[in-house]
Amino acid sequence: DAKTTQPTSMDCAEGRAANLPCNHSTISGNEYVYWYRQIHSQGPQYIIHGLKNNETNEMASLIITEDRKSSTLILPHATLRDTAVYYCIARGSGSARQLTFGSGTQLTVLP
């Protein structure tokens, strides 16, 4: 699986959009980009995933650049409850099913 690089920490004002970047410059054509988050003392929570098209669900939007070397997770209206560590993971579609978590980005939503 391709290595991903994320900023260590970010702040966002409550009610504003939170844009979390992720670099995955070595991603291969069959690798999906997954986003998870972990709120303190809880298990990681799946947010969204995509291959090359932009994706949106009730939680967030995922924007993947055309060359697929980077992506951005967008939380459109951040709330205090969105404070968490956000993980960006690249994973292939082959038989290996495991997700490898990096250090992630600590997002702090400020009141």
Added chain:
Amino acid sequence: DAGVIQSPRHEVTEMGQEVTLRCKPISGHDYLFWYRQTMMRGLELLIYFNNNVPIDDSGMPEDRFSAKMPNASFSTLKIQPSEPRDSAVYFCASSFDRAGYTFGSGTRLTVV
């Protein structure tokens, strides 16, 4: 669905004792994963199963750790004997397809 259920939520044990962590995956999910999380090492995959069969146990730290999945609705992670460095939060997760994993709430293990 109640989600992935782990028990116990907290476990405190003395060094040298046997510890058994339990996990009930979501019904219908055919993959089950055990992760360990510490401040120093983050989230580490220990082992995962597909259709109750262990597929990759390369993350199991040593022979003191063992995991079983006797049926589709139950898995255990056993540490025998336990050591203080095993103190961590242990997560179980299950999945069916590429949509993503569902994690349990974790078991916080403290070995004194």
